[in-house]
Amino acid sequence: MATPGDLREWIALLEREGELVRVQAEVDPYLEVTEVTDRVVKSGGPALLFERPKGSKHPLLINQFGTERRMCLALGVDSLDDAAAKLGSVLEMQPPQGLAEKVRGLKTLKSIADSRPKTVRHAAHHDVVLEGDAVDLDLIPIQHCWPGDPAPFITLPAVITHDPKTGTRNVGMYRMQKLDSRSTAMHWQLHKDGRMDYLATDGRLEVAVALGLDPVSAYSASAPLPKHIDEFMLAGFLKGEPVELVQGKTVGVEVPANAEIVLEGYVEQGDLTLEGPFGDHTGYYSAAEPFPVFHVTAMTMRADAIYPSIVVGKPPAEDAWLGKATERIFLPAIRMSVPEIVDYDLPVAGAFHNCVIVSIRKSFPGQPQKVMHAIWGLGLLSLTKSVVVVDEHVNVHDYEEVFFRVTANVDPQRDVLLSEGPLDHLDHAPTRQFYGGKMGIDATHKGPAEGTREWPEEIVMSDEIRALVDRRWAEYGFHPVTEQDNGRPQRSLRQLLRR
Numbered sequence: 001m002a003t004p005g006d007l008r009e010w011i012a013l014l015e016r017e018g019e020l021v022r023v024q025a026e027v028d029p030y031l032e033v034t035e036v037t038d039r040v041v042k043s044g045g046p047a048l049l050f051e052r053p054k055g056s057k058h059p060l061l062i063n064q065f066g067t068e069r070r071m072c073l074a075l076g077v078d079s080l081d082d083a084a085a086k087l088g089s090v091l092e093m094q095p096p097q098g099l100a101e102k103v104r105g106l107k108t109l110k111s112i113a114d115s116r117p118k119t120v121r122h123a124a125h126h127d128v129v130l131e132g133d134a135v136d137l138d139l140i141p142i143q144h145c146w147p148g149d150p151a152p153f154i155t156l157p158a159v160i161t162h163d164p165k166t167g168t169r170n171v172g173m174y175r176m177q178k179l180d181s182r183s184t185a186m187h188w189q190l191h192k193d194g195r196m197d198y199l200a201t202d203g204r205l206e207v208a209v210a211l212g213l214d215p216v217s218a219y220s221a222s223a224p225l226p227k228h229i230d231e232f233m234l235a236g237f238l239k240g241e242p243v244e245l246v247q248g249k250t251v252g253v254e255v256p257a258n259a260e261i262v263l264e265g266y267v268e269q270g271d272l273t274l275e276g277p278f279g280d281h282t283g284y285y286s287a288a289e290p291f292p293v294f295h296v297t298a299m300t301m302r303a304d305a306i307y308p309s310i311v312v313g314k315p316p317a318e319d320a321w322l323g324k325a326t327e328r329i330f331l332p333a334i335r336m337s338v339p340e341i342v343d344y345d346l347p348v349a350g351a352f353h354n355c356v357i358v359s360i361r362k363s364f365p366g367q368p369q370k371v372m373h374a375i376w377g378l379g380l381l382s383l384t385k386s387v388v389v390v391d392e393h394v395n396v397h398d399y400e401e402v403f404f405r406v407t408a409n410v411d412p413q414r415d416v417l418l419s420e421g422p423l424d425h426l427d428h429a430p431t432r433q434f435y436g437g438k439m440g441i442d443a444t445h446k447g448p449a450e451g452t453r454e455w456p457e458e459i460v461m462s463d464e465i466r467a468l469v470d471r472r473w474a475e476y477g478f479h480p481v482t483e484q485d486n487g488r489p490q491r492s493l494r495q496l497l498r499r
């Protein structure tokens with residue numbers, strides 16, 4: 001499946017698929033858009049194109065990523081695991097044997113070669129070029145998201161910088177608080193690559209911000225790649241064709257040619273402003289803190305540019321599915337360094353950094369603890385506050401089953417590992433910001449090898465009787481009951497049981 005070439009193709013696809021509602025009534029980007037969107041997101045509703053946001057002639061697109069189906073449409077896959085498998089096939093490449101494997105190997109290598117961005121000359125967003133005093137952020141419908149926010153925030157940008165020493169490009173999604181019509185704050189959190197580029201300069205750092213991209217490029221800005229890997233490479237790989245870049249008008253930074261709007265400018269050492277508070281994806285307001293000021297030297301856009309936005313807040317919000325895409329896509333990469341990992345899940349309610357559930361193929365004592373420490377040492381996963389480890393046959397995405405294992409299999413004195421280390425910038429719980437306690441819960445089976453008693457056998461019906469009951473089900477006179485493949489009752493039934 002080809003992925004949409006730009007935001008307009010994406011909107012057209014969403015519309016064809018019945019996944020978009022155009023809101024023609026005038027709606028205020030001051031809080032009102034948030035309340036409408038939050039209700040729609042939490043009920044699994046469609047993407048929204050606010051055609052008349054109050055105070056701007058540019059439409060506002062929101063909730064483009066708000067369901068699993070739309071996230072799959074965005075990435076051109078049937079399931080998020082398919083996107084992961086594509087990456088996995090590259091990471092796990094072996095020397096080919098025989099002609100068929102060689103041909104397949106060459107195709108895989110070509111997909112890597114094709115993912116390098118390429119430079120083009122023309123960009124539709126160069127139709128309108130506003131430089132210097134003409135720059136005017138008031139033109140676009142920047143959302144004032146929550147009542148306690150001090151100003152409007154740009155929430156879905158792709159922020160592009162280059163490492164001043166190596167030249168490597170970095171693309172990240174970092175919210176930008178509007179300070180006035182020509183400047184914003186740049187919310188580069190402590191552990192992020194964009195901030196590293198900023199810290200590595202002793203003067204100015206040029207920055208370009210792209211708004212309104214094709215969905216794969218927009219997603220890639222949120223992907224936690226190692227610093228030396230260009231996020232637009234990942235976008236090109238997932239798209240199956242290179243991201244096309246065009247030279248900026250006033251900065252030496254290339255930007256996606258398909259962007260609706262581009263902000264060019266710079267940040268400078270020592271030039272900080274108080275950013276926030278902001279109603280954040282933790283469900284709380286993150287505290288006001290100093291962050292760099294982004295001075296906009298040029299604003300370029302399509303004459304009829306569409307402005308993209310997202311609201312975060314108490315989970316689940318739209319960012320849940322951006323996070324889930326990352327969870328799936330990065331599984332093969334994580335398995336490269338921690339091969340005993342079968343699967344993992346970052347619960348949306350855990351704001352992604354608060355909890356990881358991981359299933360492992362356990363073959364030696366201490367392995368769950370090894371995996372906990374591995375996660376605490378792995379990229380941005382290192383910020384994880386609690387890790388729950390279960391056995392390979394446990395479905396990590398079924399929180400009720402995980403709860404069952406944690407309560408049944410854990411001796412708190414023996415199986416809870418308390419440690420400490422770096423914590424997410426936004427975690428308000430630790431006494432000191434950035435650093436604090438971590439908890440690992442080993443909910444795997446134990447046994448004599450670990451100095452415990454014999455572990456009991458789990459209750460499982462024999463295959464023979466299961467097959468017999470499957471065959472005879474209609475005979476018993478029940479209404480057909482749909483069951484999940486693992487034979488556990490559906491959620492609706494489980495909810496019934498809980499009452």
Ligand SMILES: Cc1cc2nc3c(=O)[nH]c(=O)nc-3n(C[C@H](O)[C@H](O)[C@H](O)COP(=O)(O)O)c2cc1C
Binds near residue numbers: 175322380
């Ligand atoms: C909607 C959304 C908003 C985000 N806002 C911020 C932010 O304001 N600051 C930040 O440091 N990370 C933010 N993130 C997370 C980063 O985009 C993510 O960690 C990414 O990996 C950063 O890129 P980098 O690893 O190249 O620094 C946000 C993610 C999403 C999906």
Ligand SMILES: [Mn+2]
Binds near residue numbers: 224226227
């Ligand atoms: Mn990066």
